[in-house]
Amino acid sequence: MCLAIPAKIQSIGDDRLAVVDILGVTREVALDLVPKASVGDFVLVHAGYGIEVVSEQFAEETLDLIREFPELVGLD
Numbered sequence: 288m289c290l291a292i293p294a295k296i297q298s299i300g301d302d303r304l305a306v307v308d309i310l311g312v313t314r315e316v317a318l319d320l321v322p323k324a325s326v327g328d329f330v331l332v333h334a335g336y337g338i339e340v341v342s343e344q345f346a347e348e349t350l351d352l353i354r355e356f357p358e359l360v361g362l363d
Contacts, residue, residue: 291331291338292353293346299326307332310350 294307294316303318309332318324321337329346330337341349 289333291333293329293341293349294332294337295346296324296326296328296330296337299324305330305337307337310353 292309294309294314296318297306297308297313299305299318303322304315305318305324306313307316307330314332314335316330316332316335316337318330318337321330321340324330324337324340329341329343331339331341
């Protein structure tokens with residue numbers, strides 16, 4: 288089973304590596320698979336890659352579910 292977590296893009300470097308915020312934690316992810324992603328967008332992140340741009344509403348709903356079940360993603 289794969290799990291992709293929504294993340295908000297904070298900055299994007301010339302190499303298309305982005306700094307993203309995932310539940311208050313920042314990570315660097317590659318945006319090669321989402322060339323239209325820009326700062327402020329939410330992307331689903333899996334294995335260090337942004338794999339899809341999603342709406343803020345979808346991202347927030349998903350993050351709310353993750354907050355309800357922190358043991359599913361090791362947040363407990």
